[in-house]
Amino acid sequence: MSREFNVAVVGATGAVGEAMFSILAERRFPVKNIHALASRGSAGSTVRFNGESLVVQDLDAFDFSGIEIGLFSPSATVSEIFAPKAAAAGCVVIDNTSCFRYETDVPLVVPEVNPHAVGGFKNRGIIANPNCSTIQMVVALKPIYDAAGIERINVCTYQSVSGTGRKAIDELAIQCKAMIDGEPVRAQVYPKQIAFNVLPHIDDFQANGYTKEEMKMVWETRKILEDESLLVNPTAVRVPVYCGHSEAIHVETKRKLTAPEARILLRAAAGVTVLDEPSAGGYPTAVTDAAGRDAVYVGRIREDISHPRGLNMWVVSDNLRKGAALNSIQIAEMLVKSYL
Numbered sequence: 001m002s003r004e005f006n007v008a009v010v011g012a013t014g015a016v017g018e019a020m021f022s023i024l025a026e027r028r029f030p031v032k033n034i035h036a037l038a039s040r041g042s043a044g045s046t047v048r049f050n051g052e053s054l055v056v057q058d059l060d061a062f063d064f065s066g067i068e069i070g071l072f073s074p075s076a077t078v079s080e081i082f083a084p085k086a087a088a089a090g091c092v093v094i095d096n097t098s099c100f101r102y103e104t105d106v107p108l109v110v111p112e113v114n115p116h117a118v119g120g121f122k123n124r125g126i127i128a129n130p131n132c133s134t135i136q137m138v139v140a141l142k143p144i145y146d147a148a149g150i151e152r153i154n155v156c157t158y159q160s161v162s163g164t165g166r167k168a169i170d171e172l173a174i175q176c177k178a179m180i181d182g183e184p185v186r187a188q189v190y191p192k193q194i195a196f197n198v199l200p201h202i203d204d205f206q207a208n209g210y211t212k213e214e215m216k217m218v219w220e221t222r223k224i225l226e227d228e229s230l231l232v233n234p235t236a237v238r239v240p241v242y243c244g245h246s247e248a249i250h251v252e253t254k255r256k257l258t259a260p261e262a263r264i265l266l267r268a269a270a271g272v273t274v275l276d277e278p279s280a281g282g283y284p285t286a287v288t289d290a291a292g293r294d295a296v297y298v299g300r301i302r303e304d305i306s307h308p309r310g311l312n313m314w315v316v317s318d319n320l321r322k323g324a325a326l327n328s329i330q331i332a333e334m335l336v337k338s339y340l
Contacts, residue, residue, distance in 0.1 A: 004032035011074035012036035019325035025050040064089035087125030096129040111330040112271040132323025134220040139296040143265040149254030152231040158246040202236040244286025245319045290316040
């Protein structure tokens with residue numbers, strides 16, 4: 001009989017937490033015992049796992065002794081407190097927040113891109129899960145980076161409201177209904193109306209004029225690809241889509257790579273599905289292709305007419321799955337296969 005593991009999901013009542021329970025069951029992760037953890041206010045509520053109800057426990061009172069894997073997706077401030085506590089108790093924490101991503105002794109892992117980094121969990125007992133927009137981009141760019149090198153990345157993201165959380169999902173629905181009904185639209189989660197609108201603003205503005213979401217893509221891409229010379233120029237935009245992020249990516253490679261060569265590389269890449277026909281509907285979208293699925297979809301692959309070594313592509317993925325929960329569970333699968 002294969003070994004089973006004691007697992008705790010922190011942030012169990014959030015959208016990513018729900019996705020974690022669903023994906024653990026779908027992928028038949030070897031769970032012995034599983035615990036749903038959240039704040040004191042959510043304790044006593046229930047979540048679903050493998051057809052059964054789990055009672056949510058109070059994170060503040062939980063003892064991580066005997067827990068082997070912790071899948072964390074609360075706020076960064078909560079992870080900052082409880083991830084080290086869990087790690088000290090012998091639990092390997094896979095943290096989906098931004099709390100540990102930029103610390104040099106904590107690995108930042110996308111299994112299709114830098115699986116060798118997983119072993120770095122031994123430093124502190126923590127593995128960081130990258131930002132959702134970074135994950136789908138590096139999965140798509142890894143085969144190109146390996147084959148031709150990349151000097152510069154220009155990327156514009158079109159990110160769904162589920163990336164902000166349940167309150168943002170609700171706000172979009174309420175605003176859409178208000179507009180259809182001819183009623184006043186109120187913005188509470190976002191600084192401006194999101195329904196039928198796009199906001200070029202995700203996370204806090206930094207001193208250089210970029211937002212923190214944009215700078216995350218710079219810092220994380222360099223760390224994951226282990227290339228501090230890589231130039232990354234992002235613009236992150238919130239769009240009125242419930243689930244699934246989209247990205248328009250332009251790369252300047254070190255050596256010329258044609259569009260047919262890029263398609264061959266991408267079709268062979270782990271975690272990538274190419275949908276690229278120059279015809280109506282011959283491209284992937286967040287709603288019709290990515291939402292509810294695991295792959296990173298790539299289309300509109302074409303050579304840049306303004307740069308001799310430029311390539312353009314359109315990349316979409318489910319931000320709650322590959323952009324968060326699935327990536328965490330893939331890391332956990334690597335841990336149980338090779339390290340625990």
